[in-house]
Amino acid sequence: SAVISQKPSRDICQRGTSLTIQCQVDSQVTMMFWYRQQPGQSLTLIATANQGSEATYESGFVIDKFPISRPNLTFSTLTVSNMSPEDSSIYLCSVGTSGGPAKQYFGPGTRLTVT
Amino acid sequence: GESVGLHLPTLSVQEGDNSIINCAYSNSASDYFIWYKQESGKGPQFIIDIRSNMDKRQGQRVTVLLNKTVKHLSLQIAATQPGDSAVYFCAEGQNAGGTSYGKLTFGQGTILTVHP
Numbered sequence: 001s002a003v004i005s006q007k008p009s010r011d012i013c014q015r016g017t018s019l020t021i022q023c024q025v026d027s028q029v030t031m032m033f034w035y036r037q038q039p040g041q042s043l044t045l046i047a048t049a050n051q052g053s054e055a056t057y058e059s060g061f062v063i064d065k066f067p068i069s070r071p072n073l074t075f076s077t078l079t080v081s082n083m084s085p086e087d088s089s090i091y092l093c094s095v096g097t098s099g100g101p102a103k104q105y106f107g108p109g110t111r112l113t114v115t
Numbered sequence: 116g117e118s119v120g121l122h123l124p125t126l127s128v129q130e131g132d133n134s135i136i137n138c139a140y141s142n143s144a145s146d147y148f149i150w151y152k153q154e155s156g157k158g159p160q161f162i163i164d165i166r167s168n169m170d171k172r173q174g175q176r177v178t179v180l181l182n183k184t185v186k187h188l189s190l191q192i193a194a195t196q197p198g199d200s201a202v203y204f205c206a207e208g209q210n211a212g213g214t215s216y217g218k219l220t221f222g223q224g225t226i227l228t229v230h231p
Contacts, residue, residue: 033219045220
């Protein structure tokens with residue numbers, strides 16, 4: 001399985017500011033995903049980060065609020081823009097394997113608190 | 116959209132007992148299902164997966180059962196240990212060629228607590 005790291009591991013931010021979360025993988029992967037996990041809840045997919053093209057967003061998530069970069073096959077960033085307390089969540093990146101059941105492996109997450 | 120849900124939000128067992136965590140799904144187009152374990156402060160950890168053309172798969176101390184007739188998935192943990200205490204999520208996805216390839220839809224989650 002791939003080794004995935006995220007930076008920062010946690011942060012406390014003021015409303016109205018933006019935070020960029022980094023996701024680094026130790027091997028080249030085709031598929032990278034960003035999820036949000038609100039307190040005490042399950043994971044919700046934000047978007048699929050596509051290398052060399054714009055991210056594909058799920059219903060309820062927009063690029064202006066969650067811009068994503070994917071400059072190469074080992075790295076991606078998610079920015080949470082113009083934050084409000086409702087954005088307080090754990091943000092997780094994951095990587096998928098190709099062929100067969102697409103097992104996804106997750107990073108440790110970034111715990112964001114917006115005050 | 117389609118969703119994956121769980122019957123029980125919490126489960127408490129004694130160390131050494133067998134645990135069964137259940138999951139109901141609604142998307143009949145799902146090609147595979149995955150169980151994840153999430154410990155406090157960590158990302159979900161892959162446990163085991165099963166293809167939709169199978170009804171049972173075994174791993175180390177874990178067994179996943181799939182009943183497509185009633186759209187039900189379960190995770191059985193044998194001889195549960197305190198280290199098994201975590202939140203368990205089921206997730207479903209589609210193979211290549213499906214419009215949702217690679218994307219996972221997660222269920223609600225079950226909190227498993229193992230008492231020594």
